[in-house]
Amino acid sequence: MIMDKDTVERMADIAHMYISEEEKNRISKELSFLLECFDKLNQVDTEGVMPTIHPITDRNILREDVVWESLPIEEVLKNSPDKDNRFFRVPRIIEE
Amino acid sequence: MKLHELTINKANELLKKKEIKSEELTSALFNRIDSFDGKIKAYVTLDKDRALEAARLADKKADFTQPLTGIPMAVKDNICTKDLKTTCCSKMLENFVPPYDATVISKLKDTNAVILGKTNMDEFAMGSSTESSFFQVTKNPWNLECVPGGSSGGSAAAVAADESLYALGSDTGGSIRQPAAYCGVVGLKPTYGRVSRFGVAALASTMDAIGPITKDVTDCAIVLSAIAGIDSFDPTSSDIPLSDYLKCLHDELNGIKIGIPKEFLDNDVIDKDVKDAFLNAAKIYENLGCICEEISLANAEYALWAYHITVAAESSSELGQYDGIRYGHRATKYEDLKDLYKKSRGEGFGTEVKRRIILGTYLSDAQNYDKYYLKAQKIRTLIKKDFENAFNKYDLLITPTVPTTAFKIGEKIDDPLKMYMNDLYTTPVNLAGLPAISIPCGFSDGLPIGLQIIGKAFDEASILRAAYAFEQNTNYHEKRIKWEEGFSDEL
Numbered sequence: 001m002i003m004d005k006d007t008v009e010r011m012a013d014i015a016h017m018y019i020s021e022e023e024k025n026r027i028s029k030e031l032s033f034l035l036e037c038f039d040k041l042n043q044v045d046t047e048g049v050m051p052t053i054h055p056i057t058d059r060n061i062l063r064e065d066v067v068w069e070s071l072p073i074e075e076v077l078k079n080s081p082d083k084d085n086r087f088f089r090v091p092r093i094i095e096e
Numbered sequence: 097m098k099l100h101e102l103t104i105n106k107a108n109e110l111l112k113k114k115e116i117k118s119e120e121l122t123s124a125l126f127n128r129i130d131s132f133d134g135k136i137k138a139y140v141t142l143d144k145d146r147a148l149e150a151a152r153l154a155d156k157k158a159d160f161t162q163p164l165t166g167i168p169m170a171v172k173d174n175i176c177t178k179d180l181k182t183t184c185c186s187k188m189l190e191n192f193v194p195p196y197d198a199t200v201i202s203k204l205k206d207t208n209a210v211i212l213g214k215t216n217m218d219e220f221a222m223g224s225s226t227e228s229s230f231f232q233v234t235k236n237p238w239n240l241e242c243v244p245g246g247s248s249g250g251s252a253a254a255v256a257a258d259e260s261l262y263a264l265g266s267d268t269g270g271s272i273r274q275p276a277a278y279c280g281v282v283g284l285k286p287t288y289g290r291v292s293r294f295g296v297a298a299l300a301s302t303m304d305a306i307g308p309i310t311k312d313v314t315d316c317a318i319v320l321s322a323i324a325g326i327d328s329f330d331p332t333s334s335d336i337p338l339s340d341y342l343k344c345l346h347d348e349l350n351g352i353k354i355g356i357p358k359e360f361l362d363n364d365v366i367d368k369d370v371k372d373a374f375l376n377a378a379k380i381y382e383n384l385g386c387i388c389e390e391i392s393l394a395n396a397e398y399a400l401w402a403y404h405i406t407v408a409a410e411s412s413s414e415l416g417q418y419d420g421i422r423y424g425h426r427a428t429k430y431e432d433l434k435d436l437y438k439k440s441r442g443e444g445f446g447t448e449v450k451r452r453i454i455l456g457t458y459l460s461d462a463q464n465y466d467k468y469y470l471k472a473q474k475i476r477t478l479i480k481k482d483f484e485n486a487f488n489k490y491d492l493l494i495t496p497t498v499p500t501t502a503f504k505i506g507e508k509i510d511d512p513l514k515m516y517m518n519d520l521y522t523t524p525v526n527l528a529g530l531p532a533i534s535i536p537c538g539f540s541d542g543l544p545i546g547l548q549i550i551g552k553a554f555d556e557a558s559i560l561r562a563a564y565a566f567e568q569n570t571n572y573h574e575k576r577i578k579w580e581e582g583f584s585d586e587l
Contacts, residue, residue, distance in 0.1 A: 016419075
């Protein structure tokens, strides 16, 4: 299986991430090789085998919905690169 | 014995007897770091003022009944520490200062532990050599030309170089055990769910485990006792009761049945010296009255690829949270929201991280999901069954931790396949969620070799007991590093 440069670029776009031409070449080469390794798994007969969704737990973990104190807003906003008062600032998202 | 060489257990004894003070011990560690870490580069952030303050507080309270009180330690940089930078060694989080502590950190702080600083790692824990860190390359203290392993390479190197009494690491496919093996220290990956993951930057949520890296097995039991247990902030943490990990060290080993997976020895990637050291370790167990027999883990050879599919798919999803909005790197110039995302992520992530995100995105695509991710999860079921069958007959399994000793810096970073082979013996354990330890079991050309002991889910006690018995009958863990000329061990 080959992962060509166009596919690498398409995946990078889906993942919202620019990559350089050099990265594209390198990643395409390395992942094509890796996908070939993954093909080895086709040798395994998994007919009728249930997938492992979780390594240990096989039940849902539920808890009471309890109110507790959350972090102060200024603490939460502390790491934001752009904030205004009580809000995260982002570029305009609604087109005119 | 010098203060920085102390184990937790020994230091605790001296603190209790008032023969040393935590402040004195902590200062000795910072002196050690000052003179050694310029070469080792285990730490990315030091927290001297607060560490000394915590030490003085421990001295003032003078209650050392909890063994970690006043003991200096180091934390891998993907574990959140309140008001102390936590970067995952990525440009993306270069300036991130967590507003809260991870549960493991709260637990340690409750015992008045002394946090020296944060340790280097592969960027977002993606790697086996600590070379993909955005900041620096950590050196193996046994040979400065070699890698310390990874991704918890800084933690393992800090402990091996006596720059910390112990450290915390995280293990998704071997990231505690492999660096512990390469650096000649003890590293435990607990059962999935034994230790809370709350506040630890996720790599793969169905496999991540937090655990101790220590100088010996007793210390490992001490740290596990302090960090293990259910946590309401981590719904995957388990309510299965903890054992008395210190008491179990002294339990009888005679008659224990140990399985040796033959697939891990009969292959062309294992070094002869590693194989010899491993076979010698098996002999030591036989001499201790254990029954060692060859077994088969038929699907183990597929584990490595099933692991890489799982980790890529899960991590690409986890890393979606780094968008440059709420925290992390944000590009300075952008046209619109999408451009902001793309530039922030493009600039913030290193190539290895991008490679895995692209792979994970591809594997999670509707067209590929069944072929790769679902297939990998079915194989995971088969691997779990292999282990279950083995544990129906055997109490423990032993394998080498890694097929080789530490490799040279730069040697494998451009050859992903060779890098993957490093994880051959450790990844099946994460897929099955089992606990496993790496302990020193020999040397090859001056580099340490690790022995991996795998146990049943939540049976860390049996692993620790077997590891302790091995340690009592060997002296690999006591062997000291011979520092090169002009790099004196004296303070």
